Amino acid sequence: MNSDIVLQDVILDFKDTRALDGISCTMHPGKIYGLIGRNGAGKTSMLSLIASFRQPSSGRVLVGGEEPFEHARRMEDVHFVYSWDMSEEDDTITDALNHYARYRPRFDMDYARELLAKFKLDGKKVMNKLSVGMQAAVNVIEGLASGAPVTIFDEVHHGMDAPSRNIFYESLLDCRETQDRLFILSTHLVSEMAYLFDHVLILDEGKLIIDEPYDTLLERGVTVTGEQERVETFLRGRSVIDRKQLGGTLAAMLFGSLTAEESQRAVREGLDISPVSLQELFIHLTKEAEANEINQQ
Amino acid sequence: MKSISSKHIRYVCEDNYIIYMIWALWGTGILLVLFAAAAWFLEALRSLELTALALISNPAQVFIFIVGIITGVYIIQHYVRQGVTRKSFFIGTAAAGLLTAASIQIIGLVLTFLSFGLEAATPFTAGRQLTEYFGASRGYPVTMGITTMVLTAHFLMGWIIGFGFYRYRAIGGFASILLGLVILGYLSVLWDSPSGLVTISGLTLRFPEASSLSQAAVLTAGIMVLQLTMLYRMIRNTPIKVQ
Amino acid sequence: MQEILNSETPLFMQIKEKIEDMIVNRSLEADQQIPSSTQMVKFYQVNHLTVLKGMNLLVEEEVIYKKRGVGMFVSPDGREKLLKKRKQRLITHYIIPLIHQAETLGISTEELMSLITETAGEEERKDEQ
Known part of the structure; x- marks a missing residue:
């Protein structure tokens, strides 16, 4: 079944602020999308539209070719998981999961139990007695076991300890391998999750500044290090997103890949070429407004 | 595009109804304990004129009104989060409110029969009177039917107010409280003291007056239709907050 | 786990080498299935696309071969x-x-x-x- 997500020129306005400013992108099943942005960049707003929590002020949101808002079947297909206030929940974890399962025709209760065991959670525990990390784990289990063709995790890993996060990542990879689902992970903690992403979307102040497969995106970032003057000459005409200086040595981060010839030239001139991590790209692309100009080059 | 799922409507109705009834049973229990405690001290309460059914009708109005408010403020996001459309949620929840109002009548009936049993076994004297409408007692089925309608209207009013706060914050909330005062005021003059005049802090509003039981029933049904329309218009395209 | 890998050589080359090592030291024999890309992603904590890139190079060199829908296997003369x-x-x-x-x-x-x-x-x- 087709559950592509398409956003066309989406604008979302709140009273006096523009949360999303002309977003267009397409996402396909079978992939994990990393939605990255600083706090307030519009991540949750964008996800709210896909999950039919809101309607765009203008533009279109399509899931499987149809607008999901108030569309019974499409809304059932999209599962939006975020951390929510469980303090009023006096159900046990198992009861809550059973409750969710009724509304999600593809919910896999056996898998949910398996995950509970992996996270070492006791299903008989009452929801409002759970620690923040345990609540996060329950959210993760809900999303993974729901079987929903489109599953969104909006910063749900917050509060989880490192071993739990690892269980989350590994289980997500299992689901990705065996089920044809579309996952979106939103985060601003890029470094440890980067390896999960097939495709990266970077939001900055309501604009989508990056929409690229993980590998080609990383190929676009390089750091050139060497004697200051030589680096400067080499940099001429390129978009530099960060520079660091130590004495006469300059390390400049470029956005835009080098051809084989150019790398050879750099090496001949005694310059060091090293790859850039997604974390670094993210930090430097979103730190200033000029990021948009860079993307247009 | 179908905006409702009959399966979801049924589940929403069941799930809400179960929660409401758990609260209703707690409420009934607390009411009984209070009554027993009061009867211990007050001689007058040991012989009653009114049936349990009539006695609980006022507390039940307050109760179901509060249930409506809680519904408006807290419940919708849980269902939309589970992929339920607003329309399915609306229909299922309205049905659950109606069912709860009817069930409270059943509880009242059961309590009435229990009080008759208690009368046979103890010095306690059970009441025989039902709430009178337009100067006469109308028998159990009609009385229960009317009260179910009035309770449902209270539930819907609470829901409107709670949802007014949820969607439109303070301004919408207070506007819906004003509306609630008017509608509930009208509802009460319609049935309690047949007239069409509602006075709120000195301001008198004139509404259609009922001269018979059937007219009052029709007007009450009209109020419910109005409430449902308002609610659906507010709910059908509401944004859901991610908290 | 990324510490197993260094930051000098491109990651996909290192993944390729890791698979080669397993074949050379006979922990993977001819016609034996090599670990799935997901297993490799979990073990080395590197991106899926990186692993696939490394594997595809080995397919091109005919050191391993692809069985559609099953996985990758070591070539008889790999x-x-x-x-x-x-x-x-x-x-x-x-x-x-x-x-x-x-x-x-x-x-x-x-x-x-x-x-x-x-x-x-x-x-x-x-x-x-």
């Missing part, structure tokens, strides 16, 4: 191919520099040969202990 390649690499990476180094130190080829035989003997004795 190990031979790798041994040949590694032998070549031994020559370019180690033997040629060794000879050059020996020349600058004024060590003759015969002397170098006997040094190698001697050292190899010592290593063998160490291993036996």
